[in-house]
Amino acid sequence: MQSSFYRILSVAITLLLVAALGALLILTLRSQPATVIVPLPTPTATATTMPTATPTPAPALVAEIVVDAAGYKFQPLAGFAVSIQESVAKLTGTAPDLPVAPSIVMDAGPNAAFGMRAGQTLEDVLAQYADVLVRQGDVAVGPATAQRVAGQEAIGAPLTGEEAGQPIAGRIVVAQPDENHLFVTVATAPVERWEAATSAELDAVLASVQFFAPDATPTALAEVAPPATATITATAPAATATSLPTVRATATITGVTILSPTATAPAITTTLPVTPLITLPTPLPAITPVAPQPEAAALEWQAVSDSNFMNDLVISGNTV
Structure with a gap:
């Protein structure tokens, strides 16, 4: 009986507490202003403009x-001095503020001219050249990498060293136009000039290289004597930006400076008089025959005798 009373009392107290808690919540909600949930604005992505690299x-x-x-041809660089000595072509740039001028040297010829023996590879030839360069001066040759020149297999390696107290950099390239010929290029320049310009200039020159079968013997030009009244009319074609003239290096060319192409010029026609090398008088003088001289008559022997002075005297011409 007593346990039932306590049970009812605990239930009643629990209900009163729940009712009090509910009333407290209602009062709290009525006393607080309504809260409006405002969504946060979506951030707008700002496009970042990357600086444009100057080409x-x-x-x-x-x-x-x-x-x-x-057996090769190429286009030299504008402003470079070009010298040709037999099979070697050298391009020398201008660097007045540097003690060492940038240079590009090209050579081509039979395998034997470069010391290449049967069974050797381009790597072997490059190693031989590298050894020669190291012996000639303070030069180090880097690892070789494969490349192509005029569509043919080639191999190149970077160069570093010192010349005239100036740090230099460069590259050596060995190509094989055919199984019997080699093409070698060595380019050097001061380090700053090499990184800024000469490396790209070497790539441009190598990209213009073309190979062909070399001439075994030079072709002699026939000499024709023109008539005395002949004239020659020479027409110079107009130069264009896309069509450049071709220079054939059949002899030694030294100290030629290749400048930038000039503006387009109209065709010029010039008539030049031709003077013969030997002028003969017209008409030719007549030739007068010389009459033959009669032969001298035979001399007769004469004998003179005088016993007072001599026994015999024989005279024949001027002989006594």
Whole structure:
């Protein structure tokens, strides 16, 4: 009986507490202003403008030079001095503020001329050249990498060293136009100049190289004597930006400076008089025959005798 009373009492107290808690919640909600949930604004993505890199102008190439004896042709760089000595072509740049000028040297010829023996590879030839360069001066040759020149297999390696107290950099490239010929290029320049320009200039020159069968013997030009009244009319074609003249290096050319192409010029026609090398009088003088001289008559022997002075005297002409 007593346990039932306590049970009813605990239930009643629990209900009163629940009712009090509910009333407290209602009062709290009525006393607080309504809260409005405002969604956060979506952030707008701002496009970041990347700085545009200024394109480096491509090296300017000029009139093509053909080295017939070596079997290659190329376009030199504008502003570079070009010298041709037999199969070797050398391009020298201007660097007045540097003690060492940038240079590109090209050579081509039979395998034997470069010391390449049967069974050797381009890597072997490159190693031989690297050894020679190291012996000649303070030069180090880096690892070789494969490349192509005029569509043919080639191999190249970077160069570093010092010349005239100036740090230099460069590259050596060995190509094989055919199984019997080699093509070697060595380029060097001061380190700053190499990284800024000469490396790209070498790539441009190598991209212009073309190979062909070298001439075995030079072709002699026939000499024709023109008539005394002949004239020659020479028409110079107009130069264009896309069509450059070709220089054939059939002899030694030294100290030629290749400048930038000039503006387009109209065709010029010039009539030049031709003077013969030997002028003969017209008409030719008559030739007068010389009459033959009669032969001298035979001399007779004479004998003179006088016993007072001599026994015998024989005179024949001027002989006594």
